[in-house]
Amino acid sequence: MIEFIRGKIDYVSPEYIVVENNQIGYLMYTPNPFVFRKNEKEIVTIYTYQHVREDILALYGFKTREERALFVKLLNVSGIGPKGGLAILASGQPQQVVSAIENEDEKFLVKFPGVGKKTARQMILDLKGKLQDMISPTDIDLFSDDYEAEIKPSNTSSALEEAIEALKVLGFAEREINKVVPQLMSEVMTTDQYIKKALQKLLK
Incomplete structure (x- = not known):
């Protein structure tokens, strides 16, 4: 597995970013590609997750290891695929997602695209008690002024x-x-x- 790729942000689209490293452009799907817009043409470090299935080979990129870890945890929940996991991470602060799961806040979780009551309950059943140490207060806040x-x-x-x-x-x-x-x-x-x-x- 590729732990991270350090390279130049070459392109930003609504769905993905392209990172150039050694004259190779790596297409990575990210929770909110536009957070990288200010880093275009700059060298950045992107933590990656490679998703492999019979019909797909895709690379997903994240600003922090913790964000990636939460994404991987979400993929283990029945009813959530890579697209759903990215939407959850893009739509809310990772801290909010963890807090909602720990507090069994189904009302908050069902606001995410593709998450109904059944999936929200499954998220709580599968992940509660397994995320407390995953997101620290210093992690990047997607709604903060950092971007x-x-x-x-x-x-x-x-x-x-x-x-x-x-x-x-x-x-x-x-x-x-x-x-x-x-x-x-x-x-x-x-x-x-x-x-x-x-x-x-x-x-x-």
């Missing part, structure tokens, strides 16, 4: 469009997204900031 980037007003419309596409990739229905878009249009933000703001509203 704030310089705002370019001229790109506002395209940034919002990219954010909407990213939310669709995460599994949110168009009707859900349409409810929060009007609240976002009044603000000037980067794509990542739009995504974070939308997720905060969608998970209330």
Whole structure:
């Protein structure tokens, strides 16, 4: 298994990033690719998980080992695949996910795309008591200012469009997204900031 790849962020899309290392571009699916936008053309370290099935060979990338560990734990839950695991990590802070599982907060868990009551209950049954030491207070908060980037007003419309596409990739229905878009249009933000703001509203 590849523990990590250290290389230059070459490309960022709504679904994945491409990291160049030794003239090879590694395509990695990540929880929220746009958090890497400010690191484009910079050298970064991405912790990886290689998912292998008969019909798929995919590489998943994470900012921390803890985030990756939580992703792997989620894959062990019946009803959650790689896409669902990424959506959960992108939609909420890892600390919030762990807290919801430990506190048996099904109401919070069912807000994630693709997670119904049955899957939420399964997450609690399979993972409660196994995650306490996984996420530390110093871990990166996807809704914190750590990812704030310089705002370019001229790109506002395209940034919002990219954010909407990213939310669709995460599994949110168009009707859900349409409810929060009007609240976002009044603000000037980067794509990542739009995504974070939308997720905060969608998970209330």
